[in-house]
Amino acid sequence: NAGVTQTPKFQVLKTGQSMTLQCAQDMNHEYMSWYRQDPGMGLRLIHYSVGAGITDQGEVPNGYNVSRSTTEDFPLRLLSAAPSQTSVYFCASRTTGTNQETQYFGPGTRLLVL
């Protein structure tokens, strides 16, 4: 049981380049989400999904796209990277049952946009 995995661990992009951050979980969790972590600001929700085929926007969705074709995978796409997207990105998952509110986080992807 690997939990939540993320790749890559670190990436450098030039402004305007595109890339996909990968996230996978093997716990059969329905709910998955992406957060970004910036200094002094805690974590902010980018997008989330309550199941395969269902996604929705979080607090800071601009510049990011997501899709959820399987229960296991929830990739985050940057179509045209900007320096403001330099951050650490965390993927998380949880079940959607009542009182099952603990979210499990991946190790993070550190992204630098030049």
Added chain:
Amino acid sequence: GDSVTQMEGPVTLSEEAFLTINCTYTATGYPSLFWYVQYPGEGLQLLLKATKADDKGSNKGFEATYRKETTSFHLEKGSVQVSDSAVYFCALSDRTGRRALTFGSGTRLQVQP
């Protein structure tokens, strides 16, 4: 909207000192409350949680009590160790709609031997 306010860090303590990290929240309804810990270079791990008023969450010597009257969830530990050095995040989970976590800005704890 929902929000979480934490005391600013860094908090620097000597080993075996008493720790308090303050956390207050604003939310509609009755959220669940969490403390997450992030060790250097790692992701976030759940430290403890409380799902209703007056509940006390505890783990690894850390405790926090859900105080509805003061909208607080302060983290405490009686005797810190060097290995407790990390960043601590207070968070709440709304029970409607997104069920996402709203985080505080984090408090860095440094414990000196």
